[in-house]
Amino acid sequence: MTRSSIKGPYVDPRVLKKIEGKVPSKTGIIKTWSRACVIAPEMLGFTFGVHNGKDHIEVFVTEDMVGHRLGEFSPTKKFVRHGGKMQKELEAKQKEAEISAAKAAKSTVETKK
Numbered sequence: 001m002t003r004s005s006i007k008g009p010y011v012d013p014r015v016l017k018k019i020e021g022k023v024p025s026k027t028g029i030i031k032t033w034s035r036a037c038v039i040a041p042e043m044l045g046f047t048f049g050v051h052n053g054k055d056h057i058e059v060f061v062t063e064d065m066v067g068h069r070l071g072e073f074s075p076t077k078k079f080v081r082h083g084g085k086m087q088k089e090l091e092a093k094q095k096e097a098e099i100s101a102a103k104a105a106k107s108t109v110e111t112k113k
Helices: 013-019 085-112
Strands: 029-032 047-051 056-060
Touching: 013 029, 029 056
Parallel strands: 029 047
Antiparallel strands: 047 056
């Protein structure tokens, strides 16, 4: 459910205090645990270290991100591939095919010279 339009978007005052009066290009990573904080236009150009429960993931704020929350860009769950032994074999064959295609392309370029 969205926040009431009367209240406006939730921007954590602690995050605003951290970026207040700073230049984005000279400021390093700003660590924050506030995943619910909405990205405001004042945050453009800053790099935030958004906590995902284990460590801080770097999020560089761009114009497209305004209105979204910081937590959307810092996933909390790690995807573990599906499949077991059979999947590994298929990936190994695919990798070998890519390597052989790259070698073939390289040899054709060398023969033309």
